[in-house]
Ligand SMILES: Nc1nc2c(c(=O)[nH]1)N[C@H]1C(S)=C(S)[C@@H](COP(=O)(O)OP(=O)(O)OC[C@H]3O[C@@H](n4cnc5c(=O)[nH]c(N)nc54)[C@H](O)[C@@H]3O)O[C@H]1N2
Ligand SMILES: Nc1nc2c(c(=O)[nH]1)N[C@H]1C(S)=C(S)[C@@H](COP(=O)(O)OP(=O)(O)OC[C@H]3O[C@@H](n4cnc5c(=O)[nH]c(N)nc54)[C@H](O)[C@@H]3O)O[C@H]1N2
């Protein structure tokens with residue numbers, strides 16, 4: 001509908017999430033997604049785990065981690081916070097563990113890296129490896145790096161190796177917040193492991209240098225050939241059930257990712273040639289008035305994006321807001337000049353169309369595509385499905401096109417899948433026949449076969465520009481704020497006020513702070529403070545009534561909950577290449593509240 005209408009302004013949740021992965025992995029190894037599958041958990045002998053809170057946000061993976069641990073796999077974690085699920089796990093399906101309270105400890109090493117300190121930490125690991133390798137080769141000992149792989153498959157290794165040799169240990173220690181000896185312990189594990197998974201989440205992607213974070217992880221993996229063999233490879237943990245799949249079928253603002261010629265041939269129209277708007281560009285467009293209308297297919301845009309107050313104020317300037325959703329949310333309460341709330345069926349609900357009950361499909365983090373058929377009775381007989389709503393809008397706004405059978409697509413979704421297959425024949429061969437394959441249909445992944453669809457045809461090392469991913473300088477009184485999810489929320493939907501693994505109860509207005517930073521700032525536990533953005537753009541952004549809560553995290557770093565803290569993030573504070581809002585290192589200052597804030 002968007003392309004026929006003539007625009008590909010398709011901002012989506014991926015723009016706020018793993019776009020740093022899509023950009024970074026594509027440039028480095030030629031695929032925008034992870035190279036691993038679930039079976040790789042059974043073949044790895046070490047896991048390097050960066051910035052993902054598995055216990056709350058990907059709990060099913062705890063079983064794979066636990067099984068790996070039981071096999072003796074080393075799990076080396078880098079996270080500013082001691083996340084409970086990464087420390088230890090009691091298997092709810094194991095009667096003995098449940099009855100005895102026995103736990104499996106998960107991480108074998110836990111490194112509380114500074115927020116934004118991962119480039120430095122990974123450079124430290126790489127420096128050890130290069131230096132050990134230099135020394136070993138000088139005396140004819142077995143090499144530490146996989147030089148066969150490096151010379152056959154990669155580009156720019158020597159520039160990267162030189163950068164590690166030149167890096168200064170005191171800078172690495174300062175920027176990572178980790179000691180040289182701690183990094184040495186981690187590097188030793190990496191050097192002796194033969195198959196390493198590099199797992200990561202928002203702790204790497206949501207930084208000004210989030211793309212470099214991802215590419216540093218790839219650098220590390222490439223050094224010992226840890227891509228394209230069993231048990232090894234970059235493993236981004238995605239969020240929404242179909243956030244990866246929607247990209248695969250063309251939801252993108254980037255023309256070069258669209259099969260323009262195929263669309264032309266199939267449907268006889270000229271798809272837009274110019275780049276569309278991503279999430280950040282959309283925010284800017286709403287503020288400057290160049291965006292006139294917003295159609296939302298799911299999500300809670302106004303709550304998920306940065307700069308909440310500015311964006312809510314600008315929203316009323318839109319001519320039109322159309323919100324297609326399964327549940328009411330905050331974005332629905334902020335009207336444009338004309339607003340439509342269109343409730344729709346959800347994926348678990350039965351979706352009856354002319355040809356019978358319909359199925360949809362999703363793609364998971366491991367590039368497996370699964371069919372999904374709703375079984376629950378719809379909340380109301382009046383609910384329409386998403387394809388129906390989109391088709392009805394499209395019929396009214398798109399230029400007539402006799403090659404497009406909107407009604408036929410809605411009557412039978414397998415015909416939409418036929419069209420997807422025709423558009424992407426390699427990925428979606430025999431799509432309908434294979435839809436319900438047990439375990440899903442693996443989409444295939446060229447990098448996992450060591451075929452590199454990059455500019456150079458090789459996997460590319462990157463020399464990072466600097467050691468900090470934060471994108472701003474440290475200054476007295478300036479902190480790095482991480483905006484986090486609690487256990488009792490799913491993104492912008494808050495289910496409860498407890499965060500049980502972190503020991504937070506009854507409120508979300510907490511400010512997690514190191515005890516010594518608290519003392520140094522003259523604050524006391526339980527005191528109310530205001531957080532103020534320190535972006536230096538002259539705009540006042542603040543959140544009052546935050547409860548000072550001493551916590552085990554690195555000095556200079558703070559934690560608060562998303563989405564409440566989004567008011568503090570300037571729109572301009574985003575990953576350079578991917579435009580992911582840099583929600584894991586926001587420059588802020590703390591001001592003591594004179595009077596208790598309202599509502600606390
Ligand atoms: N229950 C539940 N599950 C979810 C979601 C939810 O809201 N609730 N959301 C879904 C979605 S859309 C997504 S994208 C995923 C998100 O899942 P995660 O990727 O786990 O995202 P966050 O909860 O934001 O937490 C990021 C983690 O990174 C750490 N971190 C912060 N800054 C840094 C840093 O600079 N370096 C390192 N190494 N670590 C850092 C934090 O301490 C935290 O443990 O979860 C998905 N699953
Ligand atoms: N500060 C900060 N900001 C962040 C993040 C962070 O870590 N820190 N994380 C970012 C990330 S990773 C993400 S993914 C985004 C999430 O941003 P969004 O995707 O915008 O937020 P959600 O809360 O997942 O959206 C949930 C809403 O989607 C609708 N919905 C649910 N299911 C369906 C469906 O099947 N169909 C339709 N049509 N509607 C449905 C419901 O109305 C529900 O209220 O937030 C981003 N924002």
Ligand SMILES: [Mo]
Pocket residue numbers: 013016017018238239240
């Ligand atoms: Mo996400």
